[in-house]
Amino acid sequence: MALAPCITDLEQLKDHPVLAALLAWNSNTVESAKFDRDEMSIYIRREFIREAVNQLKSQGLVNFLSDLTCADFYPREPRFELAYQLLSHKRKEFVRLKVKLSGDDATVESLTSLWPTANFFEREIFDLFGVRFLGHPYLRRIMMPEDWEGHPLRKDYPVEGYR
Amino acid sequence: MGHLNSTPVLDAAEDKTMILNMGPQHPSTHGVLRLLLEIDGEQVVRMVPDIGFLHTGIEKTCEAKFYQQVVTLTDRIDYLCPMVNNLCYVMAVEKLLGLEIPPRAQWMRVMLAELQRISSHLVWLGTHALDMGAMSVFLYCFREREDLLRIYEMVSGQRMMTSYFRIGGLALDPPIGFFDAVKKFVKIFPEKVDEYENLLTGNRIWIDRLKNVAHLSAEDAIGFGVTGPSLRASGVDWDLRRDMPYSGYENFKFKVPTSQDGDVWARYVCRIEELRQSREIAKQALEGLPEGPTKAEAPKVVLPDREKMKTEMEALIYHFKIVTEGFTVPAGEVYQAIESPRGEMGYYVVSDGTAKPMRVHMRSPSYASLQALAKMCEGRLIADVVAAIGSIDIVLGEIVR
Numbered sequence: 001m002a003l004a005p006c007i008t009d010l011e012q013l014k015d016h017p018v019l020a021a022l023l024a025w026n027s028n029t030v031e032s033a034k035f036d037r038d039e040m041s042i043y044i045r046r047e048f049i050r051e052a053v054n055q056l057k058s059q060g061l062v063n064f065l066s067d068l069t070c071a072d073f074y075p076r077e078p079r080f081e082l083a084y085q086l087l088s089h090k091r092k093e094f095v096r097l098k099v100k101l102s103g104d105d106a107t108v109e110s111l112t113s114l115w116p117t118a119n120f121f122e123r124e125i126f127d128l129f130g131v132r133f134l135g136h137p138y139l140r141r142i143m144m145p146e147d148w149e150g151h152p153l154r155k156d157y158p159v160e161g162y163r
Numbered sequence: 164m165g166h167l168n169s170t171p172v173l174d175a176a177e178d179k180t181m182i183l184n185m186g187p188q189h190p191s192t193h194g195v196l197r198l199l200l201e202i203d204g205e206q207v208v209r210m211v212p213d214i215g216f217l218h219t220g221i222e223k224t225c226e227a228k229f230y231q232q233v234v235t236l237t238d239r240i241d242y243l244c245p246m247v248n249n250l251c252y253v254m255a256v257e258k259l260l261g262l263e264i265p266p267r268a269q270w271m272r273v274m275l276a277e278l279q280r281i282s283s284h285l286v287w288l289g290t291h292a293l294d295m296g297a298m299s300v301f302l303y304c305f306r307e308r309e310d311l312l313r314i315y316e317m318v319s320g321q322r323m324m325t326s327y328f329r330i331g332g333l334a335l336d337p338p339i340g341f342f343d344a345v346k347k348f349v350k351i352f353p354e355k356v357d358e359y360e361n362l363l364t365g366n367r368i369w370i371d372r373l374k375n376v377a378h379l380s381a382e383d384a385i386g387f388g389v390t391g392p393s394l395r396a397s398g399v400d401w402d403l404r405r406d407m408p409y410s411g412y413e414n415f416k417f418k419v420p421t422s423q424d425g426d427v428w429a430r431y432v433c434r435i436e437e438l439r440q441s442r443e444i445a446k447q448a449l450e451g452l453p454e455g456p457t458k459a460e461a462p463k464v465v466l467p468d469r470e471k472m473k474t475e476m477e478a479l480i481y482h483f484k485i486v487t488e489g490f491t492v493p494a495g496e497v498y499q500a501i502e503s504p505r506g507e508m509g510y511y512v513v514s515d516g517t518a519k520p521m522r523v524h525m526r527s528p529s530y531a532s533l534q535a536l537a538k539m540c541e542g543r544l545i546a547d548v549v550a551a552i553g554s555i556d557i558v559l560g561e562i563v564r
Contacts, residue, residue: 002261003260003261003493004261006495036495036496037258037259037261037495037497038258039496039497039498041496063385064385064388065388066388066498066500066507066509066526067498067509067511067524067526069511069524069526071496071513071521071522071524072522073521083496083498083511085498085500085509085511085526089399089401089406092406092407093407094498094500096496096498115385115386115387115388116386116387116534117386117387117388117531117534119534120530120531120533120534121530121531128222141215142214142215143214143215143218143563143564144215144218145215152220152223153222153223159223159224159226159227
């Protein structure tokens with residue numbers, strides 16, 4: 001039951017093709033990175049996310065957006081962490097890009113122009129977490145009714161709901 | 164009750180078009196899918212899917228449960244293949260824990276996951292054919308599905324909500340007679356597939372109804388996040404079982420059927436071939452099943468055997484502690500993806516070091532595939548919408564969770 005320790009040192013990780021490409025493109029993009037349980041996570045600064053993904057896509061390092069979701073770390077700030085699971089069919093590898101968002105300014109650029117599949121995933125995050133995606137063509141609630149108040153998956157929203 | 168409002172509303176863009184509401188109680192939408200269609204005569208000009216009718220907040224509920232309690236919730240996501248969901252979730256948690264699973268448990272998981280793929284595809288084939296007007300195929304498919312449900316009942320006591328895979332292995336050793344039942348099923352099944360094909364594959368009406376309908380190109384399929392048989396039918400040779408093997412799939416030999424056509428017919432052909440291949444994998448798992456334990460050696464995570472619990476003090480204490488206060492999982496995050504009958508099923512689990520998950524997200528294949536529906540149907544006839552819905556094999560339970 002021994003877990004290998006998590007590697008967070010950029011120097012040790014810089015040989016990873018995705019991280020290397022991002023650093024070569026613009027080293028300001030990468031906030032930090034970690035390699036934990038055989039999975040690579042790269043924290044990207046919020047303002048670069050769309051361009052960074054666009055770079056990786058055009059260089060052929062990833063070609064498929066598998067999943068896009070969010071986690072709420074309330075009461076810590078920045079409270080939201082978006083997780084983009086990107087897949088490369090060629091390299092047969094997943095890589096996770098992460099973006100931290102603060103509670104009072106939870107906005108990020110939409111990926112719908114790169115992969116139309118981001119549409120539903122971003123609507124889901126908007127609905128359940130209240131994160132806004134700039135440039136999304138149809139940002140409306142998808143799971144909850146239109147007139148619902150609040151965002152149920154936030155940690156300050158009770159499991160039983162408000163009654 | 165916001166969904167009783169007629170939102171979202173679509174306004175006809177031109178004078179000659181009209182809006183038709185399809186669902187959510189339409190029998191061919193396979194659940195509670197609502198489609199807003201803008202039609203020009205018989206032709207679909209625009210389509211907007213409206214979902215959310217089955218939303219039960221499973222992801223939120225997961226955050227209030229212990230790790231082992233979440234397993235039963237995962238059954239209810241995709242109720243046509245509960246064990247595949249169990250497998251994905253338990254593998255994600257095992258990865259967080261760094262737990263080694265004994266080979267016998269892994270092979271049993273593969274065997275049952277493949278049988279689940281068969282039973283799920285049988286429901287797809289039956290209902291798809293029913294939508295297209297071929298009534299009798301449904302009865303044939305459900306006859307074999309019944310055999311499979313009995314097999315699941317043998318191992319877990321439940322026909323549908325099995326919860327048989329647990330964190331660290333299996334719930335119980337399979338009972339006496341289980342392997343004989345699987346052996347019998349594996350033996351007779353190829354004949355049955357021939358029987359379905361005999362009814363459909365060469366049938367002139369079936370061919371005319373399916374060929375060149377609801378076309379989806381490889382680029383569009385990738386763009387819309389389509390996975391599984393629908394992606395392979397569009398010419399992308401990608402299967403997680405073969406390309407990124409998990410749970411011991413590297414030990415099995417099987418073919419991944421693909422097609423270049425990308426229409427409803429291609430999806431039909433790929434799934435039919437998958438029925439045969441899944442049977443092949445289940446047969447290999449049955450023949451090569453290794454001996455040994457079916458639970459990992461981790462007393463703090465895995466419940467002790469009943470016998471031990473009654474005779475050993477230590478086992479009783481562990482049992483009490485796991486049941487009452489759960490087990491803690493080291494902080495971290497994982498994304499575990501597996502090939503479900505519908506495509507890439509992924510679980511993203513975040514742990515904060517306590518006994519309850521901080522976040523469980525399910526990436527459901529149907530959710531992404533549904534987005535491609537509009538692309539497939541726009542410019543086609545209304546009758547083809549029904550064929551397209553059937554061909555992407557959606558389960559609304561996993562779409563809205």
